[in-house]
Amino acid sequence: MTSLTLRRPDDWHLHLRDGAMLRAVLPETARHFARAIIMPNLVPPVVTAAQAAEYRDRIMAAKPDNSKFQPLMTLYLTEDTDVRDLRAAAEIGLITAVKLYPAGATTNSASGVKDMTKVKRVLDNMAQIGLPLCVHGEVTDPDVDIFDREAVFIDTVLDPIRRDIPGLRVVMEHITTRQGADYARDGGPDLAATITTHHLVINRNHILAGGIKPHYYCLPVAKREEHRLALRKAATSGDPTYFLGTDSAPHTDANKLLPCGCAGCFTATNTLSILAEVFEQENALNQLEKFASLNGPTFYKLPVNEDTITLTKGDPVAYPDQIATEDGPVTVFDPQMLLHWQVSSSS
Numbered sequence: 001m002t003s004l005t006l007r008r009p010d011d012w013h014l015h016l017r018d019g020a021m022l023r024a025v026l027p028e029t030a031r032h033f034a035r036a037i038i039m040p041n042l043v044p045p046v047v048t049a050a051q052a053a054e055y056r057d058r059i060m061a062a063k064p065d066n067s068k069f070q071p072l073m074t075l076y077l078t079e080d081t082d083v084r085d086l087r088a089a090a091e092i093g094l095i096t097a098v099k100l101y102p103a104g105a106t107t108n109s110a111s112g113v114k115d116m117t118k119v120k121r122v123l124d125n126m127a128q129i130g131l132p133l134c135v136h137g138e139v140t141d142p143d144v145d146i147f148d149r150e151a152v153f154i155d156t157v158l159d160p161i162r163r164d165i166p167g168l169r170v171v172m173e174h175i176t177t178r179q180g181a182d183y184a185r186d187g188g189p190d191l192a193a194t195i196t197t198h199h200l201v202i203n204r205n206h207i208l209a210g211g212i213k214p215h216y217y218c219l220p221v222a223k224r225e226e227h228r229l230a231l232r233k234a235a236t237s238g239d240p241t242y243f244l245g246t247d248s249a250p251h252t253d254a255n256k257l258l259p260c261g262c263a264g265c266f267t268a269t270n271t272l273s274i275l276a277e278v279f280e281q282e283n284a285l286n287q288l289e290k291f292a293s294l295n296g297p298t299f300y301k302l303p304v305n306e307d308t309i310t311l312t313k314g315d316p317v318a319y320p321d322q323i324a325t326e327d328g329p330v331t332v333f334d335p336q337m338l339l340h341w342q343v344s345s346s347s
Helices: 017-028 049-062 083-091 115-129 148-163 178-185 204-208 223-236 269-279 287-300
Strands: 003-007 011-016 033-037 070-076 094-098 133-136 170-173 192-193 242-244 308-313 341-346
Touching: 003 148, 003 287, 017 049, 033 094, 049 070, 049 133, 083 115, 094 115, 115 148, 133 308, 148 170, 148 178, 170 178, 178 192, 178 223, 178 242, 192 223, 192 287, 223 242, 223 269, 242 287, 269 287, 269 308, 269 341
Parallel strands: 011 033, 033 070, 070 094, 094 133, 133 170, 170 192, 192 242
Antiparallel strands: 003 308, 308 341
16 A cells, blocks of 8 residues: 545644744644643643633644644543632633643643542533543652552552543543553543554653653653553554544753753654554554544544545655754654654645
8 A cells, every 4th residue: 555545634732832932843733633632731821711711712723724734622621620710611611621731740730630539610511511630640650650540540549530420521631551452442431542653653662762862752751661552552443432532742952951950752744654654564554544544533523624635655655853942953853763754734
């Protein structure tokens, strides 16, 4: 196969930041993706309907001319979230989901939830109206090893929540473990999981072996090879449980290279080329459309995009090492393999 046409894909987990960074990185996503779930972990975070509307307006103002890209907004769940404000935002279609960050779990998560009992009323209301909860699934207990935090979160936080609030629709974002893939698969129709581009490519050796590679450092951190292979099996299976959420997370090189550097991989620029390469390696190119274009809209109860894109296979594709922003360069994720697929047309 040297040509593949897909419904235009969506990104169900995306960081756009704000200001100069937003203006620089948005075109990288809008070029090929129709919609994206926009993460609310700005500083300060997007916690009210008014803030979500203002952020959406800034995104729309920054998107390229003639682009049809649609941002799907989320609210940042806190222990002080106003249920009436949240329900009103959902009823008018302003927000598509709510994001749970355990406090201290990742970038700009300090305002996240420390005590899950304090958000039960919000979650009950979300279950009533069918509003999905997007979960950063890691515990933050310092006694739990960083490589075990996803599995422990499933057992001690996520599973109890789902048992306590039947009908709550949950997306396990950026799963990184075999346990995460298995739990999502067996969790029934109210549970789904996103898988990132970079977690299909790297394991923890890529970060640590032969010297620390800060541009591969992300949260949740990449795990052992057995987990990467489990994610590849899940993503390429065609199972509707799994769909693409790149978690593309731009940081300037200066911030990545600090003594306490930022977590995140910027994959918006070359994600579709990488995915096609991975799916071809797994003899599953026929499943790429489900993962990138069909399964996500089905779970979120949104229409599938009518537009299409075509990828073609040829000589290795060259992508820039960095993109320029007013704040400094942002390094594009390097998959450490030749990429032969690229988007050649769209309609």
